Amino acid sequence: MLRAIFVIFFFQLLGEALKKFFEMRIPGPVIGLILLLITLIFLKRFKTRAINNLKSDVLNTSNYILSYLSLLFVPIGVGVVMHLSYLENNLFKVLIIVFISTVLTIGITAFLMEKINKRINKK
Amino acid sequence: MIQKDKLYSIWVYLQAEPLFWLTLTIGSYLIGDYLYKKSKLFPLVNPVAISILIISLVLINLDISYERYFDGAKFIHFMLGPATVALAIPIYKQFKVIQKEALSISVSLVTGSLFAIISTFVLCEIFKIDDQVLFSMLPRSATAPIAMGISDLIGGIPSLTAIITIITGIMGASFGTFALDFLKLKDMSARGFGLGLASHGLGTARAMSRNETAGVFAALALGLNGIATSILVPLLFKLLNLF
Secondary structure (H helix, E strand, O other), rough: OOHHHHHHHHHHHHHHHHHHHHOOOOHHHHHHHHHHHHHHHHHHHOOOOOHHHHHHHHHHHHHHHHHHHHHHHHHHHHOOOOHHEEEHHHHHHHHHHHHHHHHHHHHHHHHHHHHHHHHHHOO | OOHHHHHHHHHHHOOOOHHHHHHHHHHHHHHHHHHHOOOOOOOOOOEEEEEHHHHHHHHHHHHHHHHHHHHHHHHHHOOHHHHHHEEEEEEEHHHHHHHHHHHHHHHHHHHHHHHHHHHHHHHHHOOOOOOOHHHHHOOOOOHHHHHHHHHHHHOHHHHHHHHHHHHHHHHHHHHHHHHHOOOOOOOHHHHHHHHHHHHHHHHHHHHHHHHHHHHHHHHHHHHHHHHHHHHHHHHHHHHHHOO
């Protein structure tokens, strides 16, 4: 568990450092995600016991953290409610726009993807 | 009376410490999660929305500033970074499926990302939203830190973008599955991809709580759309300025 937490923090740290160095607009954790993914794929070639142990440790810990992913959004969510007055008289309009656009985007994106997948699988 | 004074002094002591707000955050999330499970995972009974509501009511009624609350809650907030890194694991596990669906992923990514931006723009024009608010809204389907950066770049207000982005996430997590069910979509990878693309982290959390494949594709869409939005919004913005 501790080793896995170290690995995850380390990759985030690496991501933050690279972001700063190259002045990228992508957030540090997203860069960390990509680096960890590349590392995992690379490590596939090396099947020693130590690496497999560490890998399954990281896998388990990640799954545990991700099972509480929703909880992690609560603190900023509270901030949104406390600062809704920023939107002033636009609040109601913004809510309607966000609602319509978000629901349509989800529907259209998923619809398109399912249709393409079906077509490909038929062949 | 002495008793009451004593209780009050305990409260004054506790509310100044992070522990109280940390406990309140976890406690209200557990209540939200319990209600969500009780409702047989009905999307509108969203555990995040419920806990936000409970905590906000407590803060408003006790006249506590958000800064005081966040001083405790920041320990939970901190884990968002490591959790994002941890998303590499499910993506790694499903890497073969992702490779197989590369074509549908790229087509839906570009279409979905463009649709989110353009529909926001058109709706803002219809509702006569001020330019500065409009600019703050355009990148709202990207994950919050990316969206804030884009907003800053095109002349929006980053803090406003943060608020609108989170509202987008909550809307997608609460209502997205209704749209997916309405369209009778069964493909878990497609359902997840739609949720993650339009409503980033909150949509991903929602997809992940229902189905692993959906969660993976949501996480993938979150990452890809963060990149797509940061390319497309400034590009469309430049095109817009030409006219």
